[in-house]
Amino acid sequence: MKLIVKENREKELTVTVEYPEQNNQVLRIINKMKSEGKFLIGNESGRSYKVLIPEIYYIESIDKRTFVYTKDAVFRTDKRLYQLEKELKEYSFVKVSRNCLLNAGELTHLEALTNSRLEANLTNGEKIIISRTYIPEIKKVVFRGDLI
Template sequence: MKLQIEHCPGEVQVTVRGPEDSAELQTIVALLQSESDRMWLLNEQQETVAVSPRDILWAEMVEDKVFVYTAGSVCRAPFSLAALELRWGVLGLFRCGKSTVVNLNAVQSLHSRPGGRIEALLPTGEKILISRRYAPALREKLQGGYEG
């Protein structure tokens, strides 16, 4: 990737060039768009709050309700895990189990576990298990030089 920055007066403009099917290009565009992208969640005080997708550590579904965990809070989401992964997957949100999504950018370390599973350690000390069903997709992402 070649990066060129030009300083000039006026409005900030960003031009991104590359092959249409480039994963790297799609990631860059998603990151630029995510600067203004927020998800609206319900916090513990039942207030609607804006959360950046980058602040999410992980999310889980419990009794048909989606809960999103950040470093300092737990919020309820008005959408499904599939919607979370589909919309913000390019930013690192990865489906790691039937009822769990983890932010790969927040993972501090990965450890192999029996049965083909992988354990992900988050900055909060939380350990998230990547099921054997989703472990191959994670390995593929990592071998492909994941840049989320």
């Protein structure tokens, strides 16, 4: 990757990302730029924390509770999954099942499973099952980059 930095006092800050083909590295860079300073409030052990959006691997709803998974921690949030889906769509998050949103920038590869399902392998080694209903959405993101 080549980085070019130029000072131009007459223009506002502009970031241009040029790439030969879209891949997860490109998605992560764009996601980080778009979400710079953006965060969710997550709770862990009775304390509230700012969870930066680029640090989120996936979000899961279990028993009417919503959990945010990062590299090192799991946080509980008061927001519902449908609210987070709307808020995070522009940051490369995609719904992969009724109860899970996935950060497409953290996806390393997909594997086919039985019953027309897919398994998403993430950069942290975790594996998420993609329901067949949501396969077209994840394919759009992976193969065409529609969330950028």
